[in-house]
Amino acid sequence: GENVEQHPSTLSVQEGDSAVIKCTYSDSASNYFPWYKQELGKRPQLIIDIRSNVGEKKDQRIAVTLNKTAKHFSLHITETQPEDSAVYFCAARTSYGQNFVFGPGTRLSVLP
Amino acid sequence: DGGITQSPKYLFRKEGQNVTLSCEQNLNHDAMYWYRQDPGQGLRLIYYSQIVNDFQKGDIAEGYSVSREKKESFPLTVTSAQKNPTAFYLCASSIDRGIANEQFFGPGTRLTVL
Numbered sequence: 001g002e003n004v005e006q007h008p009s010t011l012s013v014q015e016g017d018s019a020v021i022k023c024t025y026s027d028s029a030s031n032y033f034p035w036y037k038q039e040l041g042k043r044p045q046l047i048i049d050i051r052s053n054v055g056e057k058k059d060q061r062i063a064v065t066l067n068k069t070a071k072h073f074s075l076h077i078t079e080t081q082p083e084d085s086a087v088y089f090c091a092a093r094t095s096y097g098q099n100f101v102f103g104p105g106t107r108l109s110v111l112p
Numbered sequence: 113d114g115g116i117t118q119s120p121k122y123l124f125r126k127e128g129q130n131v132t133l134s135c136e137q138n139l140n141h142d143a144m145y146w147y148r149q150d151p152g153q154g155l156r157l158i159y160y161s162q163i164v165n166d167f168q169k170g171d172i173a174e175g176y177s178v179s180r181e182k183k184e185s186f187p188l189t190v191t192s193a194q195k196n197p198t199a200f201y202l203c204a205s206s207i208d209r210g211i212a213n214e215q216f217f218g219p220g221t222r223l224t225v226l
Binding site (some may be wrong): 034045 | 154157168170200213215216217
């Protein structure tokens with residue numbers, strides 16, 4: 001089955017700097033890769049996603065890149081702000097009928 | 113996230129009791145999921161259901177049971193066989209129409225064993 005690894009487990013950056021979180025997956029059939037942000041005590045919320053037919057996707061300060069050959073994808077946050085502080089989860093999924101597999105999460109702290 | 117609800121928000125259970133967590137969605141989503149989250153940990157899949165009257169075990173199904181009698185509802189029962197049930201439980205749903213799509217999460221239920 002699918003296995004998703006995520007690094008680093010914790011990340012501290014200065015406000016205004018960039019943050020990068022990397023995930024690797026094992027199943028080459030996976031074709032959908034969402035990223036979720038979870039604030040303390042709250043539900044995870046989708047911030048960006050990418051499908052396997054696209055190499056990069058950007059939404060304002062957030063971008064995701066996908067390397068299918070190497071089976072890894074990364075989240076990039078530019079111009080970080082204190083409200084970006086949260087736990088971020090990556091996930092992978094194959095096509096219809098399969099469940100999502102989540103990475104263990106990265107705790108991002110943006111220092112003022 | 114709108115359209116998927118969980119109740120109660122907080123639940124206290126005595127040892128030996130079964131408790132049922134509610135999950136309802138009005139998004140017309142086909143698939144529904146239950147996850148368990150322990151402090152500082154990721155999401156672990158308990159059960160998931162792709163269609164009514166059908167469900168599959170996830171990675172940590174022991175001590176839990178589910179039903180999917182209606183498309184909108186996917187209740188989770190935590191049985192007395194689950195020895196360490198204190199955790200944050202998240203329900204999610206997704207539309208499955210041939211391609212993978214995002215999951216929408218409910219607000220969660222925090223279960224504490226007294």
